[in-house]
Amino acid sequence: MENNKKIIFSGMQPSGTPTLGNYLGALKNWNIMQKDYRCLFSVVDLHALTVRREPKELRQASLSLMALYIALGLDPSENIIFYQSQVPQHTQLSWILNCYAYVGELNRMTQYKEKSAKHSENINSGLFTYPVLMASDILLYQTDCVPVGEDQRQHLEIARDIAIRFNNIYGETFKVPESYIGKAGARVMGLQDPEKKMSKSGDDAISILDDPKVIMNKVKRAVTDSDARVYYDPSNKPGISNMLNIYSAITGKSIEECSEEFAGAGYGDFKKAVGEVIINELEPVQKKYNELISNKDYLNSIAKEGAEKAQNLAFRTYNKVCKKIGLIQI
Numbered sequence: 001m002e003n004n005k006k007i008i009f010s011g012m013q014p015s016g017t018p019t020l021g022n023y024l025g026a027l028k029n030w031n032i033m034q035k036d037y038r039c040l041f042s043v044v045d046l047h048a049l050t051v052r053r054e055p056k057e058l059r060q061a062s063l064s065l066m067a068l069y070i071a072l073g074l075d076p077s078e079n080i081i082f083y084q085s086q087v088p089q090h091t092q093l094s095w096i097l098n099c100y101a102y103v104g105e106l107n108r109m110t111q112y113k114e115k116s117a118k119h120s121e122n123i124n125s126g127l128f129t130y131p132v133l134m135a136s137d138i139l140l141y142q143t144d145c146v147p148v149g150e151d152q153r154q155h156l157e158i159a160r161d162i163a164i165r166f167n168n169i170y171g172e173t174f175k176v177p178e179s180y181i182g183k184a185g186a187r188v189m190g191l192q193d194p195e196k197k198m199s200k201s202g203d204d205a206i207s208i209l210d211d212p213k214v215i216m217n218k219v220k221r222a223v224t225d226s227d228a229r230v231y232y233d234p235s236n237k238p239g240i241s242n243m244l245n246i247y248s249a250i251t252g253k254s255i256e257e258c259s260e261e262f263a264g265a266g267y268g269d270f271k272k273a274v275g276e277v278i279i280n281e282l283e284p285v286q287k288k289y290n291e292l293i294s295n296k297d298y299l300n301s302i303a304k305e306g307a308e309k310a311q312n313l314a315f316r317t318y319n320k321v322c323k324k325i326g327l328i329q330i
């Protein structure tokens with residue numbers, strides 16, 4: 001890319017609306033990263049195919065995620081925002097890298113084991129080679145850093161291993177990507193089950209697009225404990241601690257400050273305050289989203305521009321790879 005800012009690649013699957021957990025754990029950080037890095041933000045729709053979906057639903061979810069990226073404040077003129085399927089080099093490189101990834105190492109992937117247990121009726125090869133497509137996403141752009149949560153760490157490790165392996169055989173071809181550790185992103189737990197990460201499919205998940213009333217209700221119903229005092233103690237008070245984490249991540253205040261603020265408060269008042277900061281945080285995003293989602297032409301024009309910029313970059317790496325391995329160029 002033109003300037004010497006480092007390159008970040010990040011992607012999210014268009015499957016269901018992102019949750020408050022996705023927002024505080026990842027998306028909010030993307031917004032911050034774009035100031036210091038050259039960023040590629042992709043709607044990784046090909047990855048979403050590993051689970052069977054209604055075509056209409058996939059299309060809708062992809063458009064919706066694109067709108068959400070923009071609504072969050074990701075700037076399409078400064079960054080490259082695109083649909084993965086619009087840049088054919090992802091799948092082309094993926095095939096090639098499949099030939100440099102070992103069945104043994106893919107077999108060890110925790111996510112593959114979990115997903116194949118969960119979708120035992122559809123253990124397709126895409127599910128198995130998912131990390132190779134992800135490696136292609138990353139390596140195509142000579143990415144310096146990838147912001148990854150705990151659940152994607154193994155996948156980034158494989159991307160690095162493949163890059164190193166390829167470079168060892170053919171000489172420097174790929175930048176070996178590092179993980180990006182952001183400003184401590186909050187790990188948001190479920191409101192009903194604060195021992196587990198908030199998941200898109202949980203019925204207590206707060207979606208980024210939930211109505212203020214719905215958000216407040218979900219927070220009010222959140223599981224707490226019988227101690228009736230607000231303070232931070234994740235092992236004995238996981239519900240309250242989770243809400244303190246949320247409050248702290250949104251307001252930017254430290255956990256200590258937040259605990260002090262609610263020292264004398266009852267759970268009812270505390271929950272109301274948590275609900276309110278969530279609602280206020282999401283309100284501008286929702287407003288922007290609602291404007292954008294009805295403007296399909298605009299979203300498509302952004303996606304088109306993003307795909308063209310991405311293709312230009314991707315082509316350079318892909319071409320280099322083809323030359324190195326001996327594919328004929330005409």
Ligand code: TRP
Binds near residue numbers: 012
């Ligand atoms: N696998 C990631 C997830 O489920 C999404 C993803 C695909 C990704 N390609 C990527 C993330 C490249 C970072 C970089 O969350």
